[in-house]
Amino acid sequence: MSSLLPLKSLDGASRSCMGHICHKWIMSPIISKLLDKALSYCKFDKEETLHRLLTDVLPRLALTMEAVENIRHRKLLEEIVRELKSAFHDMEYILDDLEYIRHHKKLHNQKILQQKREKKRPRTASEAEASSSNQDIFVESSYTLTGDLNRRLKRNMDKIEKHINKAQDIIALAKPSSKRETVTAKNTHAPTTSAPTAKVTGRDEDRQRISEKLRGANLSSGNNKCFSVIGIHGIPGSGKTTLAQHVCEYEKTENYFDLVMWIHVSQNYSLRVIFKEMLEVASMDKSNDPPAYSYSSLGVLEDKLKEKIKGKRFLLVLDDIWCNKDADTKELPRLLSPLKVGGEGSRILATSRNKDAFSDLGPDVARDVFAIPDLDxxxxxxxxxxxxxxxxxxxxxxxxxxxxxxxxxxxxxxxxxxxxxxxxxxxxxxxxxxxxxxxxxxxxxxxxxxxxxxxxxxxxxxxxxxxxxxxxxxxxxxxxxxxxxxxxxxxxxxxxxxxxxxxxxxxxxxxxxxxxxxxxxxxxxxxxxxxxxxxxxxxxxxxxxxxxxxENGLTKKVPRDVRHLFVADAAMVTKEIFELENLCTLIIDVERPELVNTIFFEEVFEKLKKLRVLVVQAGYNDYLDDSYLDIPRSIGQLKYLRYLRIVVPTENLSLPKTLGKLYHLQVLMLHLCAVEISPDTNLSNLTNLRHVSGVSFFAAAFIGSLTSLRTLADFEVRKEVGYELSQLRDLNKLQGYLSIRDLGNVKSKREACEAKLADKKGLTELVLQWDHDTSCTPQVQAEVLEALCPPEHLENLEIIGYQGPSYPSWMLSEQNSGPKYLKTLALDSCWLEPAPQLFEVFINLRKLMIGRCNWDHLPASVKDLRWLESLLIVDCWRLESLPELPSSLKKFKLVGSDNEFVKSCKLEGHPNWEKLRHLENPPILDVGTPEFMPQEEHDTDEDEVEDSPSL
Structure with missing residues (x-):
């Protein structure tokens, strides 16, 4: 049995042909991936099989597909191309099986070696080195295709050759009519991929015309509605939405309307989703009402929306309403039903491809409709x-x-x-x-x-x-x-x-x-x-x-060979879908989360075993707050799964230990629920895992082996073995946000150094948090913080509960390694005195937040922060006066009890008040103790609020 030849050992003609293959048709990524896998770790029972694959099958396939692109009668070959794609997908699964077996054997061998080491520890350094060397040899021993996999691979190659021959026969007959120019993408220069900023040109007069209509007298109507409609129609791509956005942005600055809402309607809309979106925007006053997604009843949503809109003069933009003769024409009028309680002079600005769509708003709705003008x-x-x-x-x-x-x-x-x-x-x-x-x-x-x-x-x-x-x-x-x-x-x-x-x-x-x-x-x-x-x-x-x-309203039959499927509701996951045995992707967006239960997941796992992507996303339900969702053990059968996202409103979501068998898993996202992972789950097996999010308490021991991790939002330090801070040592591919909690369990500077935070170059946001009941002394905390020096390009840093007596050197001296381009600094519940050097090191700060700290003043050096835009102070009881503030400051918020300092900032003529006079927006002075990181610090554009903004 011969080993597979490495790529560099192939002859030049073969390498050239392979390069040609990988740039010709839509399946080229699959071909390239198959070759990469084969050349990396596969062995065939005969060298002739490899030779035939590389020098005969794949070159003929590339030439055949190129010829298919150039003939007029491509429809004649659709079935053949479909069969070729199917065969290649099957071949990919075969190699995935091989990789799965390889990984399983590697883990098994490692376990055996670990047991041997526990029985007999090496006594000398040389013996330890020999042991390590033996482990490498044992773990990386060769793996060959099993008889079943080898037979499946040969059958697929034969199938491909059969369809190539059929295609060549048809191409030969069609050749006389195939002389025409082909479209090829030739670019010999390095492209620029930066996108120009979206531009609105030549629409100012149109915007002014619409704004005048919005402010004009209410159009004649037979029923005294508070609103009327202005409609814009035109063909796709003519700029209707852009013009409506232009109007919307202008009206926000004019403050003529009390409330401006933007809703995209689309062909298959849901009243529940639209009402939620409207309620979200109407509730942007930071009230203490429950969020819109907490209401599942359409009637309740409608009533809450009426409460928010009542008496307010609003502008509602309905973008892209459709003229659908087959749809229920009562839906659009009901969409407008809650709006009748609005203030006089309210308006609706609607866009549509078809002028007739506006009639579906109802016969008694006054409207002024016009076509979007062409650009000069x-x-x-x-x-x-x-x-x-x-x-x-x-x-x-x-x-x-x-x-x-x-x-x-x-x-x-x-x-x-x-x-x-x-x-x-x-x-x-x-x-x-x-x-x-x-x-x-x-x-x-x-x-x-x-x-x-x-x-x-x-x-x-x-x-x-x-x-x-x-x-x-x-x-x-x-x-x-x-x-x-x-x-x-x-x-x-x-x-x-x-x-x-x-x-x-x-x-x-x-x-x-x-x-x-x-x-x-x-x-x-x-x-x-x-x-x-x-x-x-x-x-x-x-x-x-x-x-x-x-989706709702779409009745087209599901193709039998579909690979990627989106379903608008779990109720639509029918028996027909469970028969799609080649389905790679299933994304379910659920309006009725009660349908997402253990039985549902059991059927998905049992019937759709070839899934690579599974997304189940459910909205809130009033009756599921105390529910418990148990993910069945059969999830371990999805051995090809790479992406798992479950967003369900359940009190607890339990994952079985078989999760540790998903060796291919790259993304694990679990949201809207508390996650319980079986304690005997060996997540360290998931060495391909790249992103973990939504798992508030990532209770997994020995994650140090997950060296592919890019995203790990939260890490909790524990006293148990396997949860040490040193588990982060080799996770140097981490990017974006990382929160490290319970640092009081770190007992020495040496332990903290083992985390090697400075080596995690991709981190941009870091939270370091000590728990309140820590037994760690202030001096040890200071040593730990000194050792937790973040990477140079960190942008946001938050330190919570630190009781050490001093700042680390990397926060006070530009000569030390550490973050030099910090944009946000937040200190919460820290026993630190104010330090002028902070603002000499972090000179690029945009946001500064000080909460519940022992500060009696702000250092005068704060005025040198020429980029500072936002300053938040929460419950700093000893604070008495403000220094000179930077001219760049735009937002100042002071939160705490109504003491003399707060009063002085409100008192016109007081020195503290004088320091705030230059602000573009008036200072916000609140009584109370909110969360340290208030919601407004992460506000979204109210016109962009979506019920489900993510995938």
């Missing part, structure tokens, strides 16, 4: 050139020819803003390729919007195209989070890199920014993104039957 030719040219060159008016002779070509291209885009941003974005990332611009100028593909978008899509890299097509699984205008989307791409195997050391998330971010730069995804506010409706149509076309959605 010169205005559109400026907009297009902004996206294509960003600064088209710059005096740059090298751009003169591009400006001339761009003017001719713009004429072909029918003055559609979406086409301007999409086509312009493709040109922008190729500013150094004049030849490419000339070719675009003469293409007929730009005669209509759809052609322009499809042309732009064809010029994306293959992997980027596949990631974009995957976005079609989500409902229209769904708010998408960049990191979650990238994590899904990684889990699905869409991210490809030839460098084993290159971070897949970083590659994914590159893909995402290419989509952003070319407007395939667009900013949606509050660090969220959306796919424009026209782009969504394009993604659906590109995805074909691979992606499918089941």
């Amino acid at each position: 030719g010169e205005v559109f040219l400026n907009l297009f050139m902004y996206y294509a060159l960003e600064d088209p008016n710059a005096d740059d002779p090298d751009k003169a020819e591009l400006r001339s070509i761009g003017a001719k291209i713009a004429l072909k885009l029918k003055a559609l803003p979406l086409a301007a941003s999409t086509v312009g974005g493709q040109l922008r990332i190729r500013q150094n390729d004049v030849k490419f611009w000339r070719e675009v100028q003469h293409r007929d593909l730009l005669n209509d919007t759809t052609g322009a978008l499809w042309w732009s899509y064809q010029h994306l890299d293959e992997q980027v195209r596949r990631c974009f097509a995957y976005c079609s699984i989500f409902p229209r205008r769904r708010r998408l989070l960049q990191d979650e989307l990238i994590n899904l791409w990684v889990a699905e195997g869409f991210i490809q890199t030839t460098d084993a050391e290159e971070d897949m998330e970083a590659v994914g971010r590159g893909y995402f920014h290419k989509l952003l730069a070319t407007s395939f995804v667009q900013p949606g506010g509050n660090d969220q993104y959306i796919v424009h409706d026209l782009m969504h149509d394009l993604a659906e076309k590109a995805a074909g039957d691979d992606c499918f959605r089941i």
Whole structure:
């Protein structure tokens, strides 16, 4: 039995052919991944099998798929291509099985070695080194394909060859009619992936016209409603939503309306979701009312909304209402029903593709409807050139020819803003390729919007195209989070890199920014993104039957070969879905969380064993507050699972020990519940785990072996073995936010040093917290904090409950290693005196928060913080006076009892009041003791509030 040849040992022709394969068609990421796996650790029973795969099957497959792309009769080959894709997916599962077996054997061998070491400890250093060497040899022993896996792999190769032969026969017959130009994405220059800022051009007059209508007399109506409707209609991509957003932003600054709400309606909307969104926005007054998601009854939501809106003059923007003749026409009028209690002069601004859609609002609703005006030719040219060159008016002779070509291209885009941003974005990332611009100028593909978008899509890299097509699984205008989307791409195997050391998330971010730069995804506010409706149509076309959605009002039959499925409610998960044995992705967005129970999960785990991604996301239910959800042991059967997200409103969610068998698992996200993990669960087996979130108490021993971790929001130090702070030592890929709790269990500086926080270069936010009942002396706490020096590029630091007598040197001296670019500093319940050196080291602070600390003054050096924008002081009882504050300060909040200091800040003419006069916004002086990190510090744009903003 021969071992697999490494890639570098293949002949040049084979390597060249393999490189050609991996850049030709949508399945190329799978081919590349299969080859990477095979070349890494597979062994075949005969060398001829490998030779046949690399030099015959894959090259013929690449040439066949290239020929398929070039013939007019591609529909004749759809079934064959579908079979080829199916065979390749099966081959991928075979290699996943092999990797699973390999990992299991490795863990088993390690366990045996550990038992041997416990029986006989090495006495000398040389013996210890020999023991370690023996372990490496034993653990990394070779693994060959089992007889069953080998047979399955051969069957799939035979199947591929059979369909290649069929395809070649059809291609030969179609050859005479296949002479036509193909669209290829050739770019010999390094592209720019930065996206230009979204731009509103030529709409000021339209905005002014609409604002005048909004303030005008109420339109005639037969029923004395407090509101009337202004409607804007136009074809997709014409800028309706952009214009409505422009109006919305303007009206916020004018303060004519008491309340401004933005709601995206879409084709298949839910009244419950829309009412929740409206209530969230209407409740942005920071009242103590329960959050909107705590109400599940539609009637209760409607009543609460009426309470919030009553008597207020509101502006409600209803974006993208549809004219749906088959839908229940009573739904839209009910959507407007709670609004009748609003104040006189309220208005609704609605957008739609079709003028007739506004009639569904009801016959007694007064409305003024008009088509969105086309942009003036010169205005559109400026907009297009902004996206294509960003600064088209710059005096740059090298751009003169591009400006001339761009003017001719713009004429072909029918003055559609979406086409301007999409086509312009493709040109922008190729500013150094004049030849490419000339070719675009003469293409007929730009005669209509759809052609322009499809042309732009064809010029994306293959992997980027596949990631974009995957976005079609989500409902229209769904708010998408960049990191979650990238994590899904990684889990699905869409991210490809030839460098084993290159971070897949970083590659994914590159893909995402290419989509952003070319407007395939667009900013949606509050660090969220959306796919424009026209782009969504394009993604659906590109995805074909691979992606499918089941939503209210959509009755299209689920394709049998669907790979990625989104279901709008658990009640729609029918027997038909459980028969989709090749399903890779199941995302369920639940409105009735009572349907998500142990029996439901049992059926998912038993029937859909090939899942790579499972997301079950449920809203709150009034009756589930004290519930208990027990995840069944059968979850261990999902051996291909890479992404698990469960968001359920249950008091406790229990995970079985079989979770430790999910060796491929990369993402574990558990939210809206307290998580209980079986104590005998060996999560240290999950060496591929990259992201953990929502697990408030990550009770897992020996996580130090999870060296792939990028995200670990919370780590609790315990006295038990396996929970020491040293478990963080080798987790140097950690990124973003990390909170370390119960540092009172760290007894020495040496223990703290073992965490090696400074080596975690990707951390940007760090919370260090001592519990209140710690037995650790103040001096030991000081030594521990000194050893917990964060990485240089940390942005936000919060220290809670520290009772040490002094600051660590890395906070007081610029000469010490430590964070030098801190933007936020928060000290809560610390026994520290004020230190002027703090603001000499952290000169770049944007936010400063001091809470329940022993401060009797703010150091005078605070005035030198020329970037400081926000200052929060909570319950600092000894504070008496304010120093001179920086001119950059915009927000000042003082929270505490109504003592003399608080009174002095309110008293006009008092020195403390004089220090606050320059603020753009008046200081906020509250009586009470809120949370130290108040909600307003993390406010979202009220127009972007979503019932379920994440994936």
